[in-house]
Amino acid sequence: MAVTPELMRKLAEVAAAETLPRFRQFGxxxxxxxxxxxxxxxxxxxxERAIRAVLRETFPEHGILGEEWGGERLDSRHVWVIDPIDxxxxxxxxxxxxxxxxxxxxxxxxxxxxMAQPFTGELFFxxxxxxxxxxxxxxxxxxxxxxxxxADATLCTTTPSLFTAEERPxxxxxxxxxxxxxxxxxxxAYAMLAAGQVDLVVxxxxxxxxxxxxxxxxxxAGGVITDWQGGPAEKGGRVLAAATPELHAEAxxxxxx
Numbered sequence: 001m002a003v004t005p006e007l008m009r010k011l012a013e014v015a016a017a018e019t020l021p022r023f024r025q026f027g028x029x030x031x032x033x034x035x036x037x038x039x040x041x042x043x044x045x046x047x048e049r050a051i052r053a054v055l056r057e058t059f060p061e062h063g064i065l066g067e068e069w070g071g072e073r074l075d076s077r078h079v080w081v082i083d084p085i086d087x088x089x090x091x092x093x094x095x096x097x098x099x100x101x102x103x104x105x106x107x108x109x110x111x112x113x114x115m116a117q118p119f120t121g122e123l124f125f126x127x128x129x130x131x132x133x134x135x136x137x138x139x140x141x142x143x144x145x146x147x148x149x150x151a152d153a154t155l156c157t158t159t160p161s162l163f164t165a166e167e168r169p170x171x172x173x174x175x176x177x178x179x180x181x182x183x184x185x186x187x188x189a190y191a192m193l194a195a196g197q198v199d200l201v202v203x204x205x206x207x208x209x210x211x212x213x214x215x216x217x218x219x220x221a222g223g224v225i226t227d228w229q230g231g232p233a234e235k236g237g238r239v240l241a242a243a244t245p246e247l248h249a250e251a252x253x254x255x256x257x
Contacts, residue, residue, distance in 0.1 A: 003112045008125040011051055015100040016118035018047040023119055024094045044068050047084035051102060055080050067209045079105045081212040087186030096120055099187045103213030110234050113213030115191045124191040124217055131194055131220035142221040145196040148246035150177040153199035156189035162204050174254045190214040190241055194221035199243040200251055206236035224248040228255045
């Protein structure tokens with residue numbers, strides 16, 4: 001099996017052909033959640049269709065799990081996990097803090113992935129070897145910042161309202177301990193962690209398609225990403241990503257339930 005940079009670029013390209021022309025165009029938005037608001041757009045659905053078509057052609061024996069169109073061949077050794085627009089709320093608000101996520105599981109472990117933001121012209125990815133950035137300023141290897149203390153850290157979460165009544169006090173303690181908290185960043189926060197711009201990302205209630213693509217990017221950039229108990233993050237749920245093992249351990253002490 002060969003996951004190449006060329007494949008990653010092609011996946012990003014076919015997704016962008018569906019998402020970018022619809023961004024800031026006031027398209028229709030559907031709600032997937034009867035008891036709240038979980039938006040989905042035509043761009044979500046069509047981008048996932050395009051990604052699936054490339055993957056089926058390239059790896060017909062692989063499984064696919066997507067947010068919009070479900071799963072197929074999920075008992076395969078290799079399963080691709082797709083979130084065509086992570087951050088749909090940002091997308092429908094015209095804010096470019098969204099991205100296309102495509103990750104690869106091998107026997108349940110995340111081994112390759114991409115996060116593409118076509119409006120800013122950025123691609124963050126790993127083919128399983130190194131973590132790379134392509135975009136403004138030219139290509140470069142992704143390397144996390146060497147922050148080891150919470151007092152020096154920048155922390156991101158999409159919104160504190162993600163956290164349950166049990167989780168919120170723990171998050172609040174962590175936020176008090178860091179230098180700078182920022183909200184509303186979805187998948188872009190994890191890319192910024194891999195790029196050495198922020199130090200911690202803490203979230204809860206994630207699905208596999210929210211995180212699988214980001215795990216190998218962060219790990220190959222030198223970071224650590226687990227659930228809040230220190231276990232694998234591939235299944236989502238409560239997730240903690242940190243720039244260094246030392247910082248991860250500091251944050252884990254605060255978040256331990």
